[in-house]
Amino acid sequence: MSADDDAPDAEADSTPADSPHILSEQARGADGEVGAGDETGDGGGKGFHAFWADVVADEIEARDPDEPIVIKGGVSPSGVAHLGNFNEIIRGYFVAAVLRERGHEVRQVFTSDDKDPLRKLPRKLANADGEIVGLGEVDAGALGRNLGKPYTAIPDPFGERESYAAHFAALLKADADRLSIPVEMVSNTELYADGAFDEVTRTVLADLDGVREVLSEYQDKVDGEYVPFNPVCSECGKITETVTSVDLDAETVEYVCTDMDVGDNTIEGCGHEGTATFREGKLPWRLEWPGQWDVLGVDFEPFGKDHAEGSWPSGVDVARRVFGTEPPVPMVYEWFTLNGEPLSSSAGNIVTVPELLELLEPAVLRYFFALHPKKARDLDIERLDQLVDRFDRFERAYFGEVDDEDLTAFAERAYPFVVGRADDPPEEKPVRLPYTFAAVLGMVDDPDFRERLARDEGHIPEDASDEVVEAALARVEKARSWAERTGNEYDYRLQTELPDADFDDDIAAALDDLADFVAAGHDGDAIQSEMYETARAHDVEVSDFFAAGYRLFFDDTQGPRLGEFLGELERDYVVARLRREA
């Protein structure tokens, strides 16, 4: 704002340029009157970008980073690896892909912050297939006894991996694989065990007063006694908080295993007094995060809005004043809601990657995350068709078939990354069945029926190869799963057995007439017309007649356009069913 109201307003420690909201306002340099100091700024003349990942890539390039450029994400293992966690991988992926396309070497890593202690029991877990299960399905007691221990020191509740942490990390890695995202999983525990953290730990413990001064600006609990290192108790295995002395030469600390407060509860310490090396403990989060930047040489990291005002400013400060390094380029992403509600594993409002991939193609899911990260979005399972439609339109825009400049500009840049083929973009547009139409086809299992109807409705080109047809029809199973999962207006199923139903004489006679008509051989349009004629001829309400048809074929009161549908089915079957014979 104005130039001269900077009273003795104390610390301007973090300048606006440290705002993590690089995709929002032009917070930096916006008021051109800052004048001189700012030549390393944001590199001035960068053009407009239709794809946000290019904006981020510009920021990274402006730092002139060493290669490979390192992009990081990370979470603490919790009960379920849900789609929200996946932001940490896929948002970085788009930036990584753009940088690679620009000729850089990029390393994308994901830290599983698995030396963190389990602080409370999760309400839900995900098994190895990503399916969500309740605590009751595992040995909850065993988990409870391990409160306070690092996730890597807790057995896998499903008894498959070497630890709780490994189980969780494997889930996320599997999700990344499913979406063809190359990411290197890094165990935070191993970083300590391998000594990668020795140097930063030494830096912290060598200047306790200096570190306390920085931290105390962000944490009330930091006093002259506070030692920011949490050893693992050699006796009970829990993370401890009370360090009594530091021996820099030996690289050890003395500690007492005291109680740890977690919310309303207390995790009891065992009282053991012991000695731990730098590798037998961890730094608290506010130091650990910038420590990871230093250890891994991180150039870019996306994070959720919850970190934007808490961890990030302190992390910037710690990086500079404690470690003497520059923090990475940041990027805040908005959280999305699921079916209009916040993601919550305890409330059961979560969805996993494998679950979603039963309902739509990987490219559609990647498209969802290619949309602007600063917008709060809702992923509405009931209306997944809208998302898929938007993707289809986006894809058509890439192939120049949509009269929309903005969308086309976005698609031209982002589409190759969305389909994971930045260096080899598709030259021909895939054949896509409209999602709701695919759901209609899903009412019948017969693949030939599906293809015939899709062709008749003009959704498959005459000269399509078998591969193209097969690829197009693959969406039918997705849409079918969607209809079943939501129980929506496409959730009809062609009945193979004759449903139990009675009809009055007029309707029965009309059905018989229609059966004769079908037996004589007519196409779908004709059958549709004949249904009206027949109903009138027998003085039956058209709606009642259709209802009878839906009862016979779908055991329901409604359904798709019946005539066209019957026209594609096997004639003998239709005739017999109309005659209520089979």
Place this chain on the structure above:
RNA sequence: GGGCCGGUAGCUCAGUUAGGGAGAGCGUCCGGCUUUUAACCGGACGGUCGGGGGUUCGAAUCCCUCCCGGCCCGCCA
């Protein structure tokens, strides 16, 4: 209470970089396909761009202010 981010049609969202026509898809309604029955085609309806003020010949876009929502502001991550 303070800070940050967001608020564009019923729904999902573009458009804000460089101020100039308020848009798309879906839904709804109407119509078409000899035919009230969810797929196809055409058309229409639909918005105080969260409210107010300001700058400007001109504001969704820039400035101020207020409202609403989310996040952060003890610990943890």
